[in-house]
Amino acid sequence: MNPSALNYRMPPEWAEHERTLISWPVQESMTFPEDYETVCNGYAEVIKAIAEFEPVTVLVDPQEVKKVSLMLGEDNIELLPLEHSDAWLRDNGPTFVKNESGELAGVNWKFNAWGEKYAPWDLDNAVPTALLKHYGVKQFDAPLILEGGSIHVDGDGTLLSTEECLLNRNRNADLSREQIEELVQAYTGTEKVIWLKRGLDGDETDGHIDNIACFAAPGKVILQVCEDPKDENYAITQENLQILEQARDARGRALEIVKLLQPPKAFYKESRLTLSYLNFYFVNGGIILPVFGGAAAETDRLAVETLQAVFPDRRIRTIDGMAIIGEGGNVHCITQQMPARS
Template sequence: MYPKDLNYRMPPEWDGHAQTLISWPVRESMCYPEDYASVCQAYAEIIRAIAEFEPVTVMVNSPDLSTFSSLFQEGRIQYLPIEHNDAWLRDNGPTFLVSDQGDVAGVNWQFNAWGGKYSPWDLDNQAAPAILDHFALKQFDSPLILEGGSIHVDGEGTVLTTEECLLNPNRNRGLTREQIEDQLKKYLNIRKVIWLKSGLSGDETDGHVDNVACFAAPGKILLQVCDDPEDENYAITRENLKVLTGATDARDRKLDIIPVQQPPKMSDRGRRLTLSYLNFYFVNGGLILPVFGGQAEKSDHSAIRVLGELFPERQLRTVNGMGLIREGGNVHCITQQLPSGKKEK
């Protein structure tokens, strides 16, 4: 049986968390292994920020346990010995579900390292079952290759994604748009898929939605925008705005779209960095927001203002977004929420 048949659904990220799960970085898998120490410090900053709001469990490979232990003594930060190839748990971890009775389960998607870009990925493809087994949670195995960063839900039957990612032949070659929608409906218990065209320029995940748009609440979407016609993101974000303006959600509501200005274009070692304020993460009573400093100071303040006004009941906690971005992701990419099974702010 599918999760939908048993009345399980993927809850929105702003529902209550029992804890946050993260994977510790692996030097051998990094784009720039020489940055390992600074990346570990960036992870530590994010983990400590999350731990101010809720417990954190970190998956640590056995050779990295001494590095991890030297950075943390806090009781709300625990480690779990699950071996992994890479550290983007949003993408290779389980997608957690809750039932009408508040029971928690998880979807074990298939994972192929963003279309076969990074090898090996065998341990990463085994991480979700290991996590679900550790927490003794019901497991639903999906044949679909899917990363968690490619989807956002509103908790009321709508999922947001991009054609660039989910329809990419390097994931599920041979599956049609309708077949992929059918899988999402069965495993997430949603009724409506809103398809954006593309993700941000330079995003090696092939357009993960968690960099370009996300639900702030049912019927309300945050969209990162670009006003510079010379920037590749100008056409991308204008097209996505057009799609959202004409879309309705699963309850047939028109969408309230809140624009967030992107940070200035930045490159490092010849690669464009995928800078996004929407790669933030909801925590219990708060929001962990990456900011970038320097030439992005003006847009940092703008994003803080927009999100602060949108979520006045949440404590806004900023972290250094430059700490991870050279490796290709940010706060949302490394986190995965374990739902509490009940709604709470």
């Protein structure tokens, strides 16, 4: 039986965490392996920031445990020796669900490296089972290729995603839109999917939702917007704004929309960077927010100000968002929350 049939639901990301899970970078699989040291320092900054709020488990290739231990120390940080190829645990890791008794389970989605873009992915596809076994968590195997960064839930029946990613033919070409929607709802315990059209320009994940929109609470969505009509993201974000303005959630509510201005357009080695403040990560009592500095100083300030107003009881902990973005993602992409068990 699937999680929904057994009354398991995916909690919202702001619910209490038992811990955060992160995979350490693997140089051989990086887009720019020459940036390995910079990326590792960026990961270390993120991990130490999260550890200020909650325990962190870092998946590390066994031969690198000693080196990573020296970089991170041991205060609220656990190293788990486990082979993997890519360090985007949001996407290849398990999605956690809970039942009414507070018991935890993990959904093991199929993973094909974002539409077979980066081979091999067999080690990454095996990570969820190894993690769930390590923590003694029940496993549900979903018959669907899906990355965790492509979905976001409100904890009250509604899920956000994009057609560009979840309906992409490089994931589940044998399934219809209706079949994909049914499976996503069954394995997350949701009742309605709100489909945005596209993700950010240049996003090699084919438009993950975690760069453009997220729930702040049931009935409340934060949307990154672009105000420059010459920017490719202008049409993308305006279209998504119109969809959200007309949408109703699983409880029939119209959505309150909080707009967050995107950082200025930036490039790295001729490729557009998918800079996003929406790639922040909820932690217990706080938010880990990537900021970008330089030309983005003003939008950085606005992002902190906006999120602090939306979440007055959380501490906004900023980190250098430029450290790992050259590899394609940011704080939310590299993390996976394990909800607290009752």
